[in-house]
Amino acid sequence: MNVLPFTRPSIDEATIAGVAEVLRSGWITSGPQVKAFEAALSKRCGGRAVRAFCSGTAALEVGLRLAGVGPGHEVVTSPLSWVATANVVLETGARPVFADVDPRTRNLDLAAAEAAMSPATRAIIPVDLAGLPVDRDALGALAARRGLRVVEDAAQSFGASWKGRPLGAFGDLVAFSFHANKNVTTGEGGALVLPDPALAPTCEKLRLQGVVRTGEDGMEVDLLGGKWNLTDIAARIGLGQLARLEEFTARRRTLARLYFAQWDRALGCELPPEDFEQSNWHMFQVVLPADRPRARFIARMRELGIAVGAHYPAMHLFALYRHLGWREGQFPHAERIGRSIATLPLFPAMADADVARVCEAARKALA
């Protein structure tokens, strides 16, 4: 049987032809396409400086470094995210500190985040799970009150907005991901929006081995950087994708509306907040009733021709984080949602009829 995936990128023929041109051009690593991609991203982020990376993870880590995060610091974040969110904190030598999520939005509960802060807290990483923005007004107020830097994990929320302003166009440091599953993809890739263009030279150094070139043959290294540049091949995919961002977001919103219209409320699942203005609908996720094991639901849905994802288990319960002292019972909302959240198919090329198929299969699977 043809299984409906939970996501699939939409790469058009013009983009494929553009990538072929790059491959024939003789310059395939970071070059003119990356510059053009960064300029196009900057335009979407209110003209702010943007630098492209080989992953969202790299963008987040450089964001933390630019925020001055390092050994002895704590960074408060959500346990309900892709594990990259906390792993990058460990990479800087700082300590990730988790706080529970709001069960309605599934995003970091900012009151719980504030309660988890200590004098060592240097920064906060809000995560826009499934593309639903964290309250940017409350976030900005909290950061100002506590004197904290913010590194927005907007990996899933490119194309989303807050009160009419695109994410990335305001705030402190903002990291996007262009991983294959994201609304806009470069295969693998990411970007970091800078609050001040004066940070760009250091950002570029951190991105590529700390190297600064001058004149015809000058080279200096005065800090340790990574190897985190994006290729021109990837950037050309991104340029083709960016041109279709509005179309993609609109289609995702339409599909999300169809889910709300057709989902059987009697199944007892928790639906996401009905936000058709701000969320980019990166994922459509339901939380299953506690007596319906997710693994069984996933297996049954597959039999019915529907792929279902699990994004994400609460990360403080991974062995790496348990070894750092985190344990079960600390974040009941994140733990419950992490056990029972299920990602249903949603991607621009999906047909309206596919939503009906998913809803019907779920009715059978949960019966």
Ligand SMILES: Cc1ncc(COP(=O)(O)O)c(C=O)c1O
């Ligand atoms: C919430 C979140 N944070 C960080 C990342 C890391 O991005 P990447 O996979 O591009 O490194 C992802 C993407 O998978 C993500 O979903």
